[in-house]
Amino acid sequence: xxxxxxxxxxxxxxxxxxxxxxxxxxxxxxxxxxxxxxxxxxxxxxxxxxxxxxxxxxxxxxxxxxxxxxxxxxxxxxxxxxxxxxxxxxxxxxxxxxxxxxxxxxxxxxxxxxxxxxxxxxxxxxxxxxxxxxxxxxxxxxxxxxxxxxxxxxxxxxxxxxxxxxxxxxxxxxxxxxxxxxxxxxxxxxxxxxxxxxxxxxxxxxxxxxxxxxxxxxxxxxxxxxxxxxxxxxxxxxxxxxxxxxxxxxxxxxxxxxxxxxxxxxxxxxxxxxxxxxxxxxxxxxxxxxxxxxxxxxxx
Ligand SMILES: [Zn+2]
Numbered sequence: 423x424x425x426x427x428x429x430x431x432x433x434x435x436x437x438x439x440x441x442x443x444x445x446x447x448x449x450x451x452x453x454x455x456x457x458x459x460x461x462x463x464x465x466x467x468x469x470x471x472x473x474x475x476x477x478x479x480x481x482x483x484x485x486x487x488x489x490x491x492x493x494x495x496x497x498x499x500x501x502x503x504x505x506x507x508x509x510x511x512x513x514x515x516x517x518x519x520x521x522x523x524x525x526x527x528x529x530x531x532x533x534x535x536x537x538x539x540x541x542x543x544x545x546x547x548x549x550x551x552x553x554x555x556x557x558x559x560x561x562x563x564x565x566x567x568x569x570x571x572x573x574x575x576x577x578x579x580x581x582x583x584x585x586x587x588x589x590x591x592x593x594x595x596x597x598x599x600x601x602x603x604x605x606x607x608x609x610x611x612x613x614x615x616x617x618x619x620x621x622x623x624x625x626x627x628x629x630x631x632x633x634x635x636x637x638x639x640x641x642x643x644x645x646x647x648x649x650x651x652x653x654x655x656x657x658x659x660x661x662x663x664x665x666x667x668x669x670x671x672x673x674x675x676x677x678x679x680x681x682x683x684x685x686x687x688x689x690x691x692x693x694x695x696x697x698x699x700x701x702x703x704x705x706x707x708x709x710x711x712x713x714x715x716x717x718x719x720x721x722x
Contacts, residue, residue: 451675453719456689458711459513462697464506465493472520472563474501478698481580481634482682482691482712485532485540488556489513491682491693491712492527492542496700500524505542507559517559522549522567528633528681529581531590538613539569541590543578547571548592550618569616576602580632580682583610586639587663590620593628593635597648603628605635624666629657634682636690637661641722642668643690645676645683650696650705654680658720671721677707689714 464470465477477493484490489508495501505519505527521527521542529543532553539550549568558564579595593605605628608620628635633654634645642661647654654676659668679696692715695701696708 452677452707453674453715455713456716457513457714458709459508459713460711461491461506462702462710464515465698470506470515470518470563472502472504472518472565474504476699477504478695478700479506479693479712480526480528480681480695481530481543482684482693483530483532483540483582484510484684484686485556486510486536486553488516489691490530490532490540490556492521492530494526495524496698502565503527504563505530505540507556517561518563519551519555519559520563520565522565528579528595529592530682531581531583533583533590533610533613533618534585534588535613538610539618541581541583542568543581543592544568544571546575546577547573548578548581548620570618572620576604576606580634582634582636582684584637584639584663587637589623589637589663591635591637593632595632597631600627600630603630603632605632626666626668629655633680634684634692636683636685638685638687639663641685641717643683643685643717643720643722645680645692647676647678647680650678650701652678654678654694656680656683656692656720658717658722660722674720677709678705685717688717690717690720691715 468475474495479493481492491506494503503521507516531541551566590608596602607623631646631648642659644657656674682693693712696705
């Protein structure tokens with residue numbers, strides 16, 4: 423073998439070793455999951471997704487007896503967006519809500535009243551439908567329309583409902599403009615009517631690339647990511663509702679393409695859009711699941 427060839431082979435060998443090494447180091451640095459729930463087949467199952475086999479999951483929330491994950495279709499001529507409904511008790515698939523439009527439904531929240539509403543981001547607005555509709559989608563795809571659509575002057579990229587302080591949060595994603603990276607807090611009035619209102623309370627700034635937000639009493643988590651080959655960051659804060667200040671307690675590296683996050687009392691659940699057909703084969707560390715993590719490990 424010629425020296426030049428040997429050298430070339432050595433370089434290739436070194437490159438392969440380094441790639442594997444960096445992959446290994448990266449994977450090893452991710453926090454351990456408490457549990458994982460496989461949705462790989464579900465987002466490809468057209469009969470459970472309103473005719474779509476390429477759903478991209480986005481937002482996540484608890485809603486009474488259920489856990490909800492919103493998803494949109496990435497096709498050029500998109501199918502309607504959906505909400506996958508899981509039983510809260512064991513996270514098993516229960517049914518699907520088909521939404522009225524094709525919006526990038528990054529946010530979903532439940533206003534924590536059984537006679538109240540599920541809120542869904544709808545571009546520069548948020549729509550709502552009654553919580554009671556969820557039970558009706560058992561084993562099928564149920565189409566819903568919005569009772570009310572509240573217009574905003576910005577994009578509802580992600581949402582959450584703080585069940586302790588009783589406020590709805592709506593945050594806007596921006597890749598690189600911090601003046602457009604904010605979360606706004608609203609009360610939800612007249613929840614049990616068909617025309618609830620959202621009186622504005624205040625605004626805080628959030629990190630660039632915010633994809634998910636969860637607020638629960640004195641805790642706040644923000645999921646941020648961008649790009650299929652970049653690790654995500656999960657920011658964990660203590661939250662003071664009186665002074666309206668958040669204090670960063672930890673920054674956790676997660677696999678790429680983290681989207682929604684929701685906190686329960688003990689566990690936080692994170693959705694990754696890398697599970698979607700659009701990203702799975704090209705993402706550096708795709709996952710087939712949404713995952714739960716023990717919140718106390720994040721210093722809050
Ligand atoms: Zn589709």
